[in-house]
Amino acid sequence: MTAMFSMTDVTVCYDNVEAVRNVSLAVEEGQIVTVIGPNGAGKTTLLMAAIGLLASRGRMEFQGNDIGKLAVEDRVERRLCLVPEKRELFADMSVADNLLLGSYSLRDRSGVQKTLDEVYDRFPRLKERQRQAAGTLSGGERQMLALGRALMAKPKLLMLDEPSLGLAPLIVREIFRTIASLRDLGVSILLVEQNARAALETADYGYVLETGEVVQSGPAKDLIHDPRLITAYLGGH
Numbered sequence: 717m718t719a720m721f722s723m724t725d726v727t728v729c730y731d732n733v734e735a736v737r738n739v740s741l742a743v744e745e746g747q748i749v750t751v752i753g754p755n756g757a758g759k760t761t762l763l764m765a766a767i768g769l770l771a772s773r774g775r776m777e778f779q780g781n782d783i784g785k786l787a788v789e790d791r792v793e794r795r796l797c798l799v800p801e802k803r804e805l806f807a808d809m810s811v812a813d814n815l816l817l818g819s820y821s822l823r824d825r826s827g828v829q830k831t832l833d834e835v836y837d838r839f840p841r842l843k844e845r846q847r848q849a850a851g852t853l854s855g856g857e858r859q860m861l862a863l864g865r866a867l868m869a870k871p872k873l874l875m876l877d878e879p880s881l882g883l884a885p886l887i888v889r890e891i892f893r894t895i896a897s898l899r900d901l902g903v904s905i906l907l908v909e910q911n912a913r914a915a916l917e918t919a920d921y922g923y924v925l926e927t928g929e930v931v932q933s934g935p936a937k938d939l940i941h942d943p944r945l946i947t948a949y950l951g952g953h
């Protein structure tokens with residue numbers, strides 16, 4: 717099977733320091749693939765390179781095309797979408813306007829209202845709060861808004877940077893349930909997480925990144941039982 721998205725020997729540098737080194741990974745159509753690893757391992761850097769915000773060496777393919785040198789907007793137009801760690805919502809704008817901004821890259825505007833209705837069906841709390849300023853939402857609601865805004869762009873590959881960051885355990889479970897339901901919609905997902913257990917429970921396949929390099933990979937259901945990972949990342953039980 718040809719991967720819908722792949723990186724081959726990708727290296728990303730800040731000045732002369734390699735933050736990501738010779739990373740190869742693949743996301744098959746309809747899969748959730750997770751990259752787990754400690755603070756500073758290079759997870760955010762990897763996603764920034766994938767969306768084109770950072771330059772990289774190596775090869776990057778999306779749906780059979782080399783995208784490694786494309787500008788961010790060209791990647792977005794091909795329906796790659798990144799939800800950054802800081803969510804980057806417009807706090808003073810309403811929930812509805814934040815969502816509508818997510819659709820700005822779509823040339824065909826005819827389906828925007830339908831997509832908005834679908835997002836509201838998926839996140840009823842956003843519908844209830846559609847006129848409220850985004851800055852007044854709770855942490856969990858803000859993450860839902862960030863996901864909803866990404867869905868407005870009708871992504872084929874959704875890249876999520878630490879969606880569980882700063883959220884209470886119950887909300888984290890809800891967010892991961894939502895992520896799993898997006899896969900069922902046919903969206904492929906590249907999920908970067910420090911919450912290794914929640915990520916591996918949701919994902920199909922996983923990569924472990926340590927100091928910029930992939931040190932382990934495999935089906936998520938195998939990684940979750942791996943003794944080394946249990947000791948290092950999964951809370952020792």
Ligand SMILES: Nc1ncnc2c1ncn2[C@@H]1O[C@H](COP(=O)(O)OP(=O)(O)OP(=O)(O)O)[C@@H](O)[C@H]1O
Nearest residue numbers: 730731735753754755756757758759760761762910
């Ligand atoms: N703008 C930058 N300039 C220089 N070095 C950077 C920059 N951003 C990150 N780094 C370094 O690159 C390495 C990888 O950082 P990155 O943020 O990608 O890791 P991460 O796995 O996402 O960690 P975290 O979960 O803490 O965000 C770290 O050593 C970090 O200090």
